[in-house]
Amino acid sequence: MENVRNMFQLLSRNFGLLNEQCCDNCCGQDISLVQSHILYEINRQHHPSMQEIAGALGMDITTFSRQVKTLVDKGLVKKTPHPADNRINILSLTPEGLGIENNINVTVNAQLNGVLSTMSEFERETVIRSIKLLNDSMQKSASCCIPPK
Amino acid sequence: MENVRNMFQLLSRNFGLLNEQCCDNCCGQDISLVQSHILYEINRQHHPSMQEIAGALGMDITTFSRQVKTLVDKGLVKKTPHPADNRINILSLTPEGLGIENNINVTVNAQLNGVLSTMSEFERETVIRSIKLLNDSMQKSASCCIPPK
DNA sequence: GTCTTAAATTTGCAAATTACAAGTAATGAT
DNA sequence: ATCATTACTTGTAATTTGCAAATTTAAGAC
Numbered sequence: 499m500e501n502v503r504n505m506f507q508l509l510s511r512n513f514g515l516l517n518e519q520c521c522d523n524c525c526g527q528d529i530s531l532v533q534s535h536i537l538y539e540i541n542r543q544h545h546p547s548m549q550e551i552a553g554a555l556g557m558d559i560t561t562f563s564r565q566v567k568t569l570v571d572k573g574l575v576k577k578t579p580h581p582a583d584n585r586i587n588i589l590s591l592t593p594e595g596l597g598i599e600n601n602i603n604v605t606v607n608a609q610l611n612g613v614l615s616t617m618s619e620f621e622r623e624t625v626i627r628s629i630k631l632l633n634d635s636m637q638k639s640a641s642c643c644i645p646p647k
Numbered sequence: 648m649e650n651v652r653n654m655f656q657l658l659s660r661n662f663g664l665l666n667e668q669c670c671d672n673c674c675g676q677d678i679s680l681v682q683s684h685i686l687y688e689i690n691r692q693h694h695p696s697m698q699e700i701a702g703a704l705g706m707d708i709t710t711f712s713r714q715v716k717t718l719v720d721k722g723l724v725k726k727t728p729h730p731a732d733n734r735i736n737i738l739s740l741t742p743e744g745l746g747i748e749n750n751i752n753v754t755v756n757a758q759l760n761g762v763l764s765t766m767s768e769f770e771r772e773t774v775i776r777s778i779k780l781l782n783d784s785m786q787k788s789a790s791c792c793i794p795p796k
Numbered sequence: 797g798t799c800t801t802a803a804a805t806t807t808g809c810a811a812a813t814t815a816c817a818a819g820t821a822a823t824g825a826t
Numbered sequence: 827a828t829c830a831t832t833a834c835t836t837g838t839a840a841t842t843t844g845c846a847a848a849t850t851t852a853a854g855a856c
Contacts, residue, residue: 501752501756502756502759502760502763502775503752503755503756503759505775505778505779505782506662506755506759506778507666507684507687507755508782509658509659509662509778509781509782509785510658510659510662510663510666511684511704511705512782512785512786513655513658513659513785514659514705515705516785517656517659518705530812530813532813535656535660538656547833547834548833548834549832549833549834555660556660556663556664556667557814558814558815558816559833559834559835560814560815560816560817560834560835560836561813561814561815563834563835563836564813564814564835564836565813567835568812583822583823583832583833584821584822584823584833585821585822585823585832585833585834586822586832586833586834587833587834603650603652606652606655606656607650607651607652610651610652610655611651612788613781613784613785613788614651614784616784616787616788617780617784621777621780624773624776624777625777625780625781626651626654627773628770628773628774628776628777628778629654629655629658629777630654631766631770631774632658632762632774633654633657633658633661635762635763635765635766636658636661636662636665636762637661638765639761639762639765679841679842681842696804697804697805698803698804698805707843707844707845708804708805708806708844709805709806709807709843709844709845710842710843710844712805712806712807713806713807713842713843714842716806732803732804732851732852733804733850733851733852734803734804734805734850734851734852735803735804735805735851736804736805
């Protein structure tokens, strides 16, 4: 049996490094890695509440609350009270926040495409399909990859 | 063109969650995620110095120094002065440290194999081969995944 | 051998990040 | 109206982080 963990450990480290470098370099602002994950997830979801984003990222809600606060202070995120329930805050990116998120997105994609460009067309497609497959399986698996609640 | 980043962002998050959960659950000790990366890398390399591990992980050397100190205090890591150069400390796992590293390894592997078990034999092999390929490409790529130094 | 320079690692410190517990405010149930 | 619950925010204290400055040891110049 393969040692699957080795591969994932390396992959996650490599991607972590890439991601962090991109955060530092591609946008004028200082965006930490967690903050980039928050921007990413707000952009991805549809009118998400605080809990939804914190839950998706597996972050403690109090830590999340503060991080959102600093993103709001930076002018990248907006909190809008839910019309039907004032306890709930709907999160969205400001135009500036969206700009930065896109910026990061473009930069990371460029880096990744650089990496993939060393492969043959066939390999590249296989790799992409594999990762999709893997993500699907992980989402389905109840035993892991689910934030602790 | 695919949005490659999306997939990687999800993958790295999923694996991060899995990894963190494993750190919490599988060994009696409290091991943080960074500490598990340190244990992993010390185990992987051959008589590594502090700088070599810190470099491989892309960690600031001062942060690393302190983390190693706590691992030494926990009795999981040993520092041995290099015989030919006393400035250098060679890092190694104590038997206890090795035990924990193995423990994490087994646990993470079990989780990952659980995820992979939902796939067909062919898919599973493809996925594993793809990740290997990807890691190789990332290591080769000078533009990213290289600690800032 | 002494002196200067460089390398490997460690501390001082101050800022950022984290999480538990306790708080506030809004909603829902009865 | 009252009580429990939900969504979120603070208080506070511990941990983590990284820059600058020290420390220790080694290597090279003379």
